[in-house]
Amino acid sequence: xxxxxxxxxxxxxxxxxxxxxxxxxxxxxxxxxxxxxxxxxxxxxxxxxxxxxxxxxxxxxxxxxxxxxxxxxxxxxxxxxxxxxxxxxxxxxxxxxxxxxxxxxxxxxxxxxxxxxxxxxxxxxxxxxxxxxxxxxxxxxxxxxxxxxxxxxxxxxxxxx
Ligand code: SF4
Numbered sequence: 001x002x003x004x005x006x007x008x009x010x011x012x013x014x015x016x017x018x019x020x021x022x023x024x025x026x027x028x029x030x031x032x033x034x035x036x037x038x039x040x041x042x043x044x045x046x047x048x049x050x051x052x053x054x055x056x057x058x059x060x061x062x063x064x065x066x067x068x069x070x071x072x073x074x075x076x077x078x079x080x081x082x083x084x085x086x087x088x089x090x091x092x093x094x095x096x097x098x099x100x101x102x103x104x105x106x107x108x109x110x111x112x113x114x115x116x117x118x119x120x121x122x123x124x125x126x127x128x129x130x131x132x133x134x135x136x137x138x139x140x141x142x143x144x145x146x147x148x149x150x151x152x153x154x155x156x157x158x159x160x161x
Pocket of ligand 1: 066155
């Protein structure tokens with residue numbers, strides 16, 4: 001059900017081609033930050049540190065295995081940045097890489113999520129949740145996966161050359 005239909009074969013993604021998920025990604029970061037601004041500085045510090053830590057996690061666990069390694073990939077600051085930090089790994093890209101990507105995104109959202117639940121910020125929760133879902137929907141169904149040439153990825157559309 002997660003696997004979408006093939007639209008195109010893009011070896012690089014311009015900012016225009018990934019504009020919607022990029023806006024939603026930035027919005028996700030900002031909404032999380034605004035939620036935490038109402039609380040102690042400690043939460044903001046933890047949020048920023050975990051967001052930073054998520055990059056080595058996703059680079060090491062996911063991006064260095066990907067066909068989009070070192071290229072402007074469907075998500076900003078990931079495939080296009082990994083080669084500055086880690087060498088490429090010539091091993092198959094599989095389920096473990098999706099698990100590491102999930103861990104990285106969990107690190108990015110865990111602090112706002114806890115604050116929303118603890119303080120029952122339901123309106124913020126809906127906004128934050130909608131941004132998160134919108135980001136993943138646009139990436140998985142519209143701009144990223146339907147055009148991706150990382151054929152080994154379990155989420156890649158079946159069509160191969
Ligand atoms: S198929 Fe989708 S999830 Fe998999 S590497 Fe490509 S863009 Fe990322």
